[in-house]
Amino acid sequence: MHSAFQNIRAVLFDLDGTLVDSAPDLAGAADKMRTDRGLPPFEPSRYRPMVGAGARGMLGVAFGMQPDHPDFATMKEEFFVNYERRLTQETYAFEGVPELLAQLVARQIPWGVVTNKSERFALPLTQAMPLFTTADAIVGGDTTPHAKPHPEPLFEAARRLGLAPEQCIYVGDDERDVVAGLAAGMATVAAGYGYLGRNADVAQWGAHATIQSPLELLHWLP
Template sequence: MKAVLFDLDGTLVDTAPDLGYALNLQRAQHGLPPLADAVIRPQASHGARGLLGVGFDLHPDNPRFAHMREEFLRLYADNICRHSRPFPGILDLLAELEARQLKWGVVTNKPARFTEPLMSVLDLAERAACIVSGDTCPQAKPHPAPMLAAAELCGATPAQCLYLGDAERDIQAASAAAMPALVAAWGYLDAADRPLNWGAHAQIHHPAETLDYLGS
């Protein structure tokens, strides 16, 4: 392996507190009470679509969806890193990868206007070999294009990269790019998710377990 690539929300960084904060701000503006973290958290990997679904029972086919999505994204942009932090064990893993002279990067469906400020505030942007956002390529995950772009930026083949993600589309994208993948079980898995059926190489429960899959 030459590189380890991470999904952002729910794998590298715990962004659910700020996504939830923005959603509850929006609910308050519409006269609704706040939702509990436990209700919001499983939807945090699914972006505005999942959050507006749980927050307002709004879906993309609803005429109000586009307006409400932009309203939510403005609120989130204003609160991008109040409480978001790398998951426990992530910073130690990144330090170990760097000590081994292995590259690491991010492949996320989060748009660059959120990804780049968040990574910068967390002092991770300059350390990453690549940051591929949801709008970097013409297609987003589960399409393989972002995975292939990240591998190229890392100077590696897809087979020389290991991808970690907490959503089925993460594993689908990696599989389509012929890139080995691990399910990050500390992420935002929903009760309805069946990660053992996603076709990942394995499921891990702590970032340090990534080291077991890097080969000699």
């Protein structure tokens, strides 16, 4: 076992693509913008690879729109309102996640969430899903002045848990999760079952470990 995992006392997770599959609701929010304009709907699978890129990714798929488009800010807010109305309509935990979190609680290992999702969405989503009732920290993309790949959100989560960063594992399905975790001095685990993004090469991210299902994380815990 890598030495980074020797003194672990807590686990922090990314949210979308790591703990929950929110792609159906994010895709639905973007696709409603298409159908509201009389455009044909897209298959949800078309949106899935870009879910990790948030509004930028969803509007890119739905309309080929980039952030430098003059209407991007208006369209982004419309997307956000659509998404707020269906935050947990079709969002569910990945297979194995409830069992994994139950194991953490049974082993008295604190856990939390560090996501780039703003608190506007991250807090009501986690409050609405019973999955998160045992979480010890929820840190959003705007909880601190910086979002990932900056390490500050991870430092904030560690502070809330009362632990040093090197006592924490960070698990995520995006390269920026690994970059942030390494910068924070945490053990990093790449979630190879997540959204990953188009043409992602997880092996190149530099994570201390990669898992292909949530329950595999148990192999790396004390």
